[in-house]
Amino acid sequence: MAGNLRSRLARIRGGNEPVKAPGRTVATRRRASDSEFPPGWTTVGEGLRLKETIASGLGVRSDERVRLAAFSARMEDRSAAAGGMLFFDLETTGLSGGAGTVAFLAAVGSVLSDGSFRVRQYFIDDYPSEPRLIESLEAEFQSAEAVVTYNGSSFDMPLYSVRRSMNGFGPMPQVAHVDALHASRRLWRRVLGDCSLGSVEAAALGVRRSGDIPGREIPECWFEYLRRGECGRLGAVFSHNELDVRSLAALTFMIHGAAAGRGGIMPCDLVGLADLQSRLDEGLAEGTLRRALDSGDARAARPLMRLYRKQGRFEERIALVGDLPDDAAGLFSKSVYAERVTGDIVEALRLAVAARDAARGSLLDRAERRAIRLRRRLGEAEGR
Amino acid sequence: MDKEDARDSISKFLADPEIAPFVSSVERMPARDPVWAELxxxxxxxxxSALEGRGLERLYSHQREAWDLARAGGDFVVVTPTASGKTLCYNLPVAQALLDDADARALYLFPTKALSQDQQAELNALVEAGGLPIKAATYDGDTPQATRKAARDSGRIVISNPDMLHSGVLPNHAKWIKFFAGLRYIVIDEMHAYRGVFGSHVANVLRRLLRIAAYYGASPRFILCSATIGNPAELAEALVGRPVAAITENGAPRAEKAVAFYNPPVVDAVQGIRKSCADESMAIAAKLIASGTRTILFARSRLRVEILAAYLNERFENVYTDNSRIRVEPYRSGLLPSERRQIERGLREGSVHGVVSTNALELGIDIGGLDAAVISGWPGSLASFWQQAGRAGRRKGASMAVYVASSSPVDQYLIEHPERFFGAAHENARIDPDNPYVYADHVKCAAFELPFDDGEPFGPDVGAALAFLEEEGTVRYTGGRWYWADSGYPAEKISLRSATSDNVVIIDSTAGRNEVIGEMDRPSAKELVFDDAVYIHRGKQFIVLKLDIENRQCLVEERETNYYTDSIVKNDLKVLSEDERLGPDGLPVVVGDLLVRSSVEKFKKLRFHTNENIGYGEIYLPPEEMQTRSLALLFPAAGAPGAILAAMGELQRAATLSAFCGIVRSMAPVELLCDRSDLGSAWRVRDDHYGAPAVHIWDRYPGGTGLSEALAIRLGAVLSEALGRVSACDCEDGCPSCVGVADEAFSAVPRRKAGAAALLRAAATALGAMGGGTGARGGVAAGSSVREAR
Structure with a gap:
């Protein structure tokens, strides 16, 4: 079957296309001349190109300390100098991951000592140059105090790790990784719904990109370049990638400023903001939650109560029970309050039953047991 | 029940005056003693000590043979019946290897998730008994995300299925480095399930697996296990792509076993109508269960399973004796996994006394041995018959299978010729790993997993397949390697199985309840749980409020009815394109696209017990459609084969064409190396599209898998093989081994077999496949193929 496998495949699968003559018929790629390639790139290794863009700063000094706990509770006391943070983004041949998805373009951004912002982009001309790209990234990562990504914990970092193993590099370098998406979601999910970098940068930073290329078209741009040497759409991919890193950096500093109580932030979910702040400064979080409560957001009551409990401020904590929302947990707490503080067993039972009807999971069991106990207590009281 | 009791109850059953007169014959298979070997x-x-802790101080000979072969470093397949201790054949050498080397790993593959669970439990028991430092982890579609990483990193034995390996593990091999680097054994249990197109896919998944293992420096060995088939070593070698030794001598003991043939009494001697096979089977099962014989009753459909189980339970309830404690359970697909587990456990532990099942219980699921199996009518193939009969039988204690014939000609033929069950060779399982369509799909997946080096071996002709894929634009050749160059994830779009995986969940909404009680694949849902259908679930009756196909759910409500519902399925075909017209003028052969459509438009309401028809209902559901590739064989009257048909009367023509279609369809898999179930077929006395008698044979995988094209090439060979089979068969006028037994409609047609033989001979001659010479394996696609525009 060997000889006619191709023609059989073409017959079975190829619709009505005539069967091509044997032999490799795909034209070898026309190499793009440097004049056609988008400007600003220099060749730094075999098949590896580099572009460096230095642009105006983001209003941050490079020696400013950034407390990483603002982005992830796991970071605890760790901090990094603004200039030591490496903002990182990959463009890949596919969005689903797996061993066949390759990163062909990487951008790393950092704040320079004069306050300006530099983006370095690495681009490979073809598959065989991938190890060179990884070597460059390895060098970049080595000098970084922390790597910052947007959705990197599920996409860029695992992909980078897979690319390393596929190319015989060792395990991932030990460097702190901050995924700004998590903090971003806390702040804007309720306001924006969609927390993609594009939506958030438009809403929070006021960035309007013109002629931006949609992410899903990016793989095809590289394939066009590979197959036919077409550079037409590469320029758009490069600026998309550069802008992503720049926005990511701006967003990161904005989030940190708000969490640390400096600098304003556009409309966001105050409860979410307080959550970020509580990891840096509980006083700030308290103020923000109070503000949220005053503006009628009942969701602020629960975290504020938690804060007070942690600080041993029990009087103030109990005073907040009335402010809790009427969801299952809120109703349950109100039932406890009615029983223990106001001594109104009938009301406590009503609330417990309402909590049970709204609850699911383990709270359902607890509310059920509570209702049974209160009913019994009420029965005993009446029987007496 | 001990040995003597079981034998007693079986002899008592066979001597029962209500039974004995209708038992046409009994075949007895004697008991056999175990063959022991030392540890x-x-x-x-x-x-x-783990073995001794479980009371094992010796091994059966086949277990020891497996150990010896494994220690010698060979690949082997163990062929033994159920309950012969086959799991030890692999668990022992694998556990030893993992204890010897702390980095060693093993992969266990099972065809279904249910079987993986059984195995996990079995392994855990061994591991616990010996306090062995071996962690076994199941990794399949049901494994929660949170535990997947632990399974990857610390599972010494990973239990999975080919589908998961194909779409989850191999494309992400860089997350499994430690596992692949240490991979020592690949265990493939229930190997016989990997036949036909599914098996061809699995063989290619194994090629990919070996390639990735080699990339990480591992060269694992295979241990395979199979139920009895005609060609275990051949199938194993085709699956793993290298020589495999076969262990076929079973050292486990076998108790005495009887197969009884029961022909229900005639109720209408004039028309030859016998008592209903279903009723009789149920009565027999009831008698056996009531006498303390643990029994499985096989029924053809899920609906019949539920109805028969309900009848049996009703019967036992009515008796105010000890019988009211007897429990009979239905077992079928569509039950929740937890319910299945519960029933399986009940059977093993003895709290369930009888079970009514579809062929869902044929495959390896461990329910322990039962005392009796009742098989209601011909299950369609010898393999199915023996799988079902094999459900009765244990290491100790006599057992029995009772075959209950229906009035259908096949059953009546078999009652008269029981030797057909015993004389026949086991069926062969066939695969074609080099099927170009299947192969090219896996070359894609393999390129995604790892770029191909120039000249790297992989299957029959990887260079040609890659060149084809390069033209298609999915791979790129550069620097001496072939890289995946597409934004897709190929495994996602390639399914190893033809069956659709989108299920409809059945939700009980009685009194505001909102509980999932079952699951069903979409095509079956349309036939079984349409609006107003009565759905029976483990004896409880529900009425379907709404089948919402779009959202894949079906709302039901508990309601007692005195009837059940049965839908009427209509099938039709539509020729979509004629892509190639081949063959001589006298016997045109057309390859093209075909739409196979089945729709349910009506249902019957049938009263329980009497089956009296008490009403009809309409069903409004979109038809189930499959677009696929097909081959049509046309018989214009001007051609010699067509002339034979034209000379016949209407009924005889239909009978002949049907017999011709039947034998071609059953012989084609032999030449195409596929399974019977991979092909569909139909015959038309006057085809709507072609205006002549026609036989259609199609690929049962949506979109086709190249079987129709391959058949076009091998049609001549298929026809001469078929003719050989018919001529060599010594039956009078058709039997299941040749053209089949005539349908009710054709039972009055004489010389059906001779007619089919004449048509086969004429067709083979027209294709030049007769009379030796170059034409002996002649195909219609010889020479340059003609392609016509659609």
């Missing part, structure tokens, strides 16, 4: 001397002391 191997190299066995790790921890394993030895």
């Amino acid at each position: 191997p001397s190299g066995l790790d002391p921890r394993l030895r």
